[in-house]
Amino acid sequence: MKSKKRIYFFSAMVLVISFLFITMGLNANNWSYALSRRLPKLLAILLTGGSIAFSSVIFQTITNNRILTPSVLGLDSLYLFIQTGAVFIFGSNTVARIGNNGNFLITVIVMIAFSFLLFQLLFKREGNTVFFLLLVGMVLGTFFQSLSSFMQMLIDPNEFMVVQNKMFASFNNVNTSILWISCIGVIGAMLYTFQNRKTLDVLSLGRENAINLGVEYDKVVQRMLIVVAILVSISTALVGPITFLGLLVVNLAREFLDTYQHRYLLIGSTLISFIALVGGQLMAERVMNFSTPISVIINFIGGLYFIYLLLKESKL
Amino acid sequence: MKKRYLVTALIILSLLSILIGVQDLSLQGLFFLQEDQVQLLLLSRLPRLISIIVAGMGMSISGLIMQQITQNKFVSPTTAATIDSAKLGILVSLILFSNASPLVKMLISFVFALLGTFLFMGILKKVKLQNTILIPLLGIMLGNIIDSITTFFSYKYDLIQNISSWLQGNFSMVIKGRYELLYISIPLLALAFFYANQFTLAGMGEDFSVNLGLNYNKVVTIGISIVALITALVVITVGRIPFLGLIIPNLVTMYQGDHLKKNIPSTALLGAVFLLFCDILGRVIIFPYEISIGLIVGVLGSFIFLYMLMRRGTR
Numbered sequence: 001m002k003s004k005k006r007i008y009f010f011s012a013m014v015l016v017i018s019f020l021f022i023t024m025g026l027n028a029n030n031w032s033y034a035l036s037r038r039l040p041k042l043l044a045i046l047l048t049g050g051s052i053a054f055s056s057v058i059f060q061t062i063t064n065n066r067i068l069t070p071s072v073l074g075l076d077s078l079y080l081f082i083q084t085g086a087v088f089i090f091g092s093n094t095v096a097r098i099g100n101n102g103n104f105l106i107t108v109i110v111m112i113a114f115s116f117l118l119f120q121l122l123f124k125r126e127g128n129t130v131f132f133l134l135l136v137g138m139v140l141g142t143f144f145q146s147l148s149s150f151m152q153m154l155i156d157p158n159e160f161m162v163v164q165n166k167m168f169a170s171f172n173n174v175n176t177s178i179l180w181i182s183c184i185g186v187i188g189a190m191l192y193t194f195q196n197r198k199t200l201d202v203l204s205l206g207r208e209n210a211i212n213l214g215v216e217y218d219k220v221v222q223r224m225l226i227v228v229a230i231l232v233s234i235s236t237a238l239v240g241p242i243t244f245l246g247l248l249v250v251n252l253a254r255e256f257l258d259t260y261q262h263r264y265l266l267i268g269s270t271l272i273s274f275i276a277l278v279g280g281q282l283m284a285e286r287v288m289n290f291s292t293p294i295s296v297i298i299n300f301i302g303g304l305y306f307i308y309l310l311l312k313e314s315k316l
Numbered sequence: 317m318k319k320r321y322l323v324t325a326l327i328i329l330s331l332l333s334i335l336i337g338v339q340d341l342s343l344q345g346l347f348f349l350q351e352d353q354v355q356l357l358l359l360s361r362l363p364r365l366i367s368i369i370v371a372g373m374g375m376s377i378s379g380l381i382m383q384q385i386t387q388n389k390f391v392s393p394t395t396a397a398t399i400d401s402a403k404l405g406i407l408v409s410l411i412l413f414s415n416a417s418p419l420v421k422m423l424i425s426f427v428f429a430l431l432g433t434f435l436f437m438g439i440l441k442k443v444k445l446q447n448t449i450l451i452p453l454l455g456i457m458l459g460n461i462i463d464s465i466t467t468f469f470s471y472k473y474d475l476i477q478n479i480s481s482w483l484q485g486n487f488s489m490v491i492k493g494r495y496e497l498l499y500i501s502i503p504l505l506a507l508a509f510f511y512a513n514q515f516t517l518a519g520m521g522e523d524f525s526v527n528l529g530l531n532y533n534k535v536v537t538i539g540i541s542i543v544a545l546i547t548a549l550v551v552i553t554v555g556r557i558p559f560l561g562l563i564i565p566n567l568v569t570m571y572q573g574d575h576l577k578k579n580i581p582s583t584a585l586l587g588a589v590f591l592l593f594c595d596i597l598g599r600v601i602i603f604p605y606e607i608s609i610g611l612i613v614g615v616l617g618s619f620i621f622l623y624m625l626m627r628r629g630t631r
Contacts, residue, residue, distance in 0.1 A: 146614020
């Protein structure tokens with residue numbers, strides 16, 4: 001019951017904070033322009049928040065490991081590699097000419113294709129475990145990362161600024177036309193996951209137990225990993241590397257809700273990630289005047305809060 | 317058995333590493349103590365060799381210990397908030413002491429790393445550890461907090477590219493007067509070996525190890541401090557090098573099981589041989605120029621480790 005109450009509380013908080021985000025500083029003269037900017041931004045935040053929360057919960061359940069986020073699969077590094085590589089090879093002018101839409105589509109396609117290839121390669125053979133998949137993902141991630149940091153060292157500082165903007169998640173330049181495409185993908189994947197919430201509960205008991213209880217383990221894991229890949233690819237291509245958020249929100253949800261049921265975990269971490277993102281964006285805009293990336297604010301406050309929670313808990 | 321090959325490889329590669337370089341260095345010259353040759357050896361080649369071996373061994377052993385203590389194969393030695401504190405130190409030295417010599421900057425950053433580690437240990441002591449997973453989790457969170465402070469200021473002062481290139485693994489800057497900090501990590505390595513059996517026990521969980529008569533908290537504290545200090549020293553002097561802390565310990569345990577004392581030598585050797593090999597390759601490919609070690613390790617290591625993983629995976 002405790003979990004349910006807390007979820008209602010979080011929902012109320014999300015509503016209040018979103019309301020603030022939309023209406024702050026509105027007046028009769030600016031409302032139509034401000035709304036046309038803020039509504040898409042809010043939609044983008046909700047989309048990314050939801051997909052990060054879902055993908056991280058699924059991923060931690062599959063791997064049975066609370067410190068992992070899907071970034072272990074190397075998708076973040078691939079994203080940065082694509083962005084840096086494009087600037088490095090074609091120059092920032094050409095990249096700007098392709099525009100956000102083109103960039104988004106190309107990035108999403110490459111990232112999803114990459115993960116499918118990876119999964120195909122690994123699940124084709126019997127007996128490959130998830131542990132093995134993670135190691136391979138980590139190796140590939142490092143591969144992309146070292147190539148991109150090498151390129152970042154070589155390009156001149158002006159070009160680096162273009163890359164640097166891609167290195168931090170940002171909601172300030174989200175394109176409306178992309179949003180609708182991403183909406184379909186993200187919501188579809190989320191619905192599919194939520195339908196399978198009970199299977200996920202069983203999965204969190206570990207591989208052997210899940211098989212004993214009649215779950216087709218390999219098949220389910222493979223499907224869930226595809227869902228994770230889709231969610232992460234879309235949200236990363238939309239706003240930039242954002243998987244760091246997953247670690248924070250999922251662990252906060254676990255501390256708060258104290259449950260293993262995915263019904264609560266999925267919803268709870270989604271709500272918390274909404275709060276973190278909308279609140280963070282609000283602070284980045286109003287308090288910091290856009291002078292710092294949103295990840296800085298979220299990591300700082302969220303991290304402090306997490307440590308506070310642990311300290312408080314151990315005092316009891 | 318396998319260790320013997322690794323030792324041989326290490327000796328041969330070390331000799332090669334000393335002899336290869338833009339300036340000619342010959343064994344004959346060294347043997348007859350020609351002055352310029354000895355100078356070259358002492359000023360540049362030897363420091364480089366030592367730092368590579370220490371870095372390779374240190375990082376991979378730290379990874380192994382960290383993974384053993386936390387019983388989690390994905391905890392890299394950099395998760396104890398140390399690197400992020402060191403990074404903050406670099407930022408501070410770049411902003412406030414921009415004229416100081418590199419060694420002073422490194423010292424400042426090392427002091428920060430120490431403070432960060434103490435802070436981490438302090439919080440760890442306060443938090444009741446029901447679960448070893450909380451150790452790395454807490455480390456990551458604290459690291460994120462410190463990193464966000466660093467990012468905030470480096471964003472403001474446009475220092476992000478500067479700091480990330482400082483942390484990019486690089487041995488070409490290692491000459492006399494720039495690497496001596498690394499020597500501190502040698503006694504730490506010995507200490508790690510000395511405590512190896514106790515780390516193995518600690519990895520079995522608090523209850524079990526206390527039953528066996530182990531002072532669990534003390535051992536965990538010692539282990540994490542050793543790991544944190546070694547990684548800080550390596551990262552500050554030579555920069556971040558991929559793979560050493562995560563993949564190498566995992567490969568070794570994949571082949572040899574979880575007995576720490578048995579694994580430490582092979583892990584250390586594999587780390588050193590791998591790093592040395594990559595360094596030599598990086599110096600030879602576009603001779604007389606150099607390719608940064610981070611790139612070579614990242615690319616070559618990916619292929620080697622993928623191959624090893626795949627081969628192991630089919631069995």
